[in-house]
Amino acid sequence: MSEHQQRRPFDVGAYVERSTAGPCFICEMLAGDPDYAHHIIYEDETAVAFLNKYPILYGYTLVAPRHHREPVTGDFTREEDLVLQGLAYRLGEALQQVVPTERLYILSLGSQQANSHVHWHIVPLPPGIPLEQQQLESLDPLKEVLGGGCAGPAPLSGPSFSKAKVGSPEESARSPLPVPTAAEGSSGADLPAQRPCQDLLSVEPRLLSRLLDQMERVLDQDLIGLYLYGSLVTGDFDPEISDLDLLAVTASDIDAQQFEALDDMHNAIAAQNPQWEGRIEVQYIAASALETFKTQRSQIAVISPGEPFHLKQAGIDWLINWYLVREQGRVLFGPSPQTVIPSITKEEFLQAVREQARHWVEWANQPRDQRGQSYAILTMCRALVAYQSGEQPSKNQAALWMQERFPQWSSLIEKALVWRKASDDELEGHEATFPETAAFIHFLDEQFD
Numbered sequence: 001m002s003e004h005q006q007r008r009p010f011d012v013g014a015y016v017e018r019s020t021a022g023p024c025f026i027c028e029m030l031a032g033d034p035d036y037a038h039h040i041i042y043e044d045e046t047a048v049a050f051l052n053k054y055p056i057l058y059g060y061t062l063v064a065p066r067h068h069r070e071p072v073t074g075d076f077t078r079e080e081d082l083v084l085q086g087l088a089y090r091l092g093e094a095l096q097q098v099v100p101t102e103r104l105y106i107l108s109l110g111s112q113q114a115n116s117h118v119h120w121h122i123v124p125l126p127p128g129i130p131l132e133q134q135q136l137e138s139l140d141p142l143k144e145v146l147g148g149g150c151a152g153p154a155p156l157s158g159p160s161f162s163k164a165k166v167g168s169p170e171e172s173a174r175s176p177l178p179v180p181t182a183a184e185g186s187s188g189a190d191l192p193a194q195r196p197c198q199d200l201l202s203v204e205p206r207l208l209s210r211l212l213d214q215m216e217r218v219l220d221q222d223l224i225g226l227y228l229y230g231s232l233v234t235g236d237f238d239p240e241i242s243d244l245d246l247l248a249v250t251a252s253d254i255d256a257q258q259f260e261a262l263d264d265m266h267n268a269i270a271a272q273n274p275q276w277e278g279r280i281e282v283q284y285i286a287a288s289a290l291e292t293f294k295t296q297r298s299q300i301a302v303i304s305p306g307e308p309f310h311l312k313q314a315g316i317d318w319l320i321n322w323y324l325v326r327e328q329g330r331v332l333f334g335p336s337p338q339t340v341i342p343s344i345t346k347e348e349f350l351q352a353v354r355e356q357a358r359h360w361v362e363w364a365n366q367p368r369d370q371r372g373q374s375y376a377i378l379t380m381c382r383a384l385v386a387y388q389s390g391e392q393p394s395k396n397q398a399a400l401w402m403q404e405r406f407p408q409w410s411s412l413i414e415k416a417l418v419w420r421k422a423s424d425d426e427l428e429g430h431e432a433t434f435p436e437t438a439a440f441i442h443f444l445d446e447q448f449d
């Protein structure tokens, strides 16, 4: 479990010292002082909204006027106050679109001795918190805060970034802003509990926003929907190695001109964001092809790690992906995934998972390198956990679960987690580890029945 998935104690002394003796943290942030940097999610000429550096709940946002004002009413005209309250309203609406919220808290606190720059706390209380832990109790950072600036106490399954709209004061749609989000949902009852949160700062929300803008430019009215799925949604996104998995649904097949423009677009994005090169995976599929994928194969366009943008035929072999988009996908644009992907039953999903596992048994018939072994081991773990629990776990969850259940294989699973992140020169002895990997795959295959 990574550092930012856990709660950490809050250093009260240091906090009090900083907030009483230090300069105004909001003015310093706005002046660009790196010591006071925050993750800003919205700003305009009068106000700024940013994520709380010491959040006790996921999605904890602060809103403040740009100018250093102190009394919450006395320093504002009635009109200025209405503008700020309007922004609090819009942010509250946007947050609730993307963070599971039982009750939204909006409050202004502050002190003349510390944090005197007036600001409002806008905080989504997740569902399921017992009454005695709600309200001020749920906001007390002196207990412990979330590492890495996100996550929450509720069993959220993972974060994503979505194009939630912070509506304009006139409610006209303009410049939708990316807002950090947490995906709702339960992990299977028997899965190890997983703290949701990835580091909100680790995934560049503007990357998704930019990708969508450029896709809309190329595809225009042909873009029906864009959906994020995979590790960023299931909860073990690793900023250094994980891929971004996206499904783009189009009104018709990608034509030659669009293909070329999308290819250029992906190359440009990779050049501008070298850390993401080879890690953005997108499938472009026509809505009609999705409707019939169970019975016929259709052409889709794909960019995936290690492969350039290309066309291929896709049919029922993509069922697991489409099921996951349908069940867990986050809408970046367009209608809900259930409206564009036909119903897929859990039985169909589990059957596909079973078939996928058989494929890995065949794969294990000849020696493979450790990166491949790692992929096979973790994918098999995930397949078995999914098959037995009925829920698709994240790779880390599945690995943990399998280690607890089959301690005799724990060290091999641990190695697979290490190989997954290792660089090529760190990997050695591929052939020596292969027999154990193959034995593990055969062992897991037998556990299915």
Ligand SMILES: [Zn+2]
Pocket (backbone or CB within 6 Å): 024, 025, 026, 027, 028, 067, 068, 069, 117
């Ligand atoms: Zn200030």
